[in-house]
Amino acid sequence: MACMGNFQPLSTLRSFSYMDRYNGDIRFDNIYISTYFCQIDERRRKLGRRTLLPLRKAEKKTVIFPYGPTIQASEMRNVVRELMGTLPVLLLLLVLCGLDWALYSTFDTIRHHSFLQYSFHSSHRLEVKVGGDSMLARLLRKTVGALNTSSETMVESNNMPCLPQPVCLNARAYLRTGLPVGLLVCLCLLQAFGYRLRRVIAAFYFPKREKKRVLFLYNELLRKRAAFTKLRRAAIIRQARQQRAPRHHLTDILHHRCPLLRPWLRRRCVVCQAPETPESYVCLTPDCEAVYCRSCWDDMRQRCPVCTPREELSSSACSDSNDDATYAE
Ligand SMILES: [Zn+2]
Ligand SMILES: [Zn+2]
Structure with missing residues (x-):
């Protein structure tokens, strides 16, 4: 009861502090791709503006899809931390069970071999x-x-009365000791969904604030994607050169002639490293042949940064930045 008594003010305090930060810090816990986020994206799609969905692989790692039934990459760190917390209990239980079994088998051996x-x-x-x-x-x-x-x-x-009479733990006892620890591990895994619930509850009580936060997240992701494309240009060119250099004619011939070997000889998208698929775009410039997956090709505004001259790219980047300025409202 005393424990419950301590627990109650603590949880109240934590929920108040969450609410405070939710209202005070727009970046705090603002990583959910909510229904409103999808609505903004849909609206922009209809208006013919740049959209974010579907998210790129790197972006998916930083956000949470609240309806996803699995634990997502950004939640994993929390889950791992919680699981680390249960590790001492789990280890103690294992050590105790192991010790019990070792003692039982020792005494049982003594009983068997010392009977006179x-x-x-x-x-x-x-x-x-x-x-x-x-x-x-x-x-x-x-x-x-x-x-x-x-x-x-x-x-x-x-000498039977002088011999040890060990009693082995039965399955029921093992179950009774293992069950609470199993429950603890389950709770740690479910905690991730509990954290998602905090945002839902806060959004229910502060709908205006939630909309503001979602808009902020959307614009932030838009900004990051535009910056990513620009900043990565040098890296993309390097990647394309690297990919081209070690590819011998033999590899190319094998790639064209032997469909069976293709999965191993597949080229990769120079931007995100995704393996080449039939939908991938291969640059038509004769010496370039850089591979882009469909979504990266759209991100590059259908201009190959590897073979397009720098001036042309920078002029297009200028027009891009004008377009990027039209953030979601
Ligand atoms: Zn790609
Ligand atoms: Zn090219």
Whole structure:
């Protein structure tokens, strides 16, 4: 009860602090691709503006899809931290169970191999027969006859009471000890969904704030994607050169002739490193042949940064930045 008493103010405090930061810091816990986010994207698509969905592979790692049934990359860190917290309990349980089993088997071996049984059997019989009918004979019979004894001793003994009597833990006991720890691990995994719920509850009470936050996230992602494309140009050119250099004619011939070997010889998108698919775009410039996956090709505004001259690119980048300025409202 005392524990519950301590728990209650703590959880209240934490929920108030979450609410405070939710309203005060627009970047705090603002990583959810909510329904409103999708609505903004849909609206922009209809207006013919740049859209974000579907997100690129690198972007997916930084956000959370609240309806996704699995634990996502950005939640993984929290989950791992929680699981690390349960690790000492889990280890202790394992050590205790192992120790119990080791002690049981040691004592059981001792009991089996130290069991001793004594069986002692002795008997003796002394009988003096004095024959005759004389007085002396009668006297002797009376005196010596008293010495006639017979005894039979039978002693059976074993050391059973001195041996250890170990009792093995049954399956029920193992279940009873393992169940709470299993429950703890399950709760750690479910915690990720609990964290998603915090945002839902806060959004329910502060719908205006939620809209502002989603808009901010959308614009931030738009900005990041535009910057990513521009900043990555040098890296893309390097990647394309790298990909072209070690490719021998033999590899190309094999790639064209042997469909079976293709999965191993597949070229990769110079931007995101995704393997080449039939939808991939291959630059038509004879010496370039850089590969782009469909979404990266759209991000590059359908201009190959590898073979397009720098001036032409920078002029197009200028027009891009004008377009990028039209953020979601
Ligand atoms: Zn790509
Ligand atoms: Zn090209």
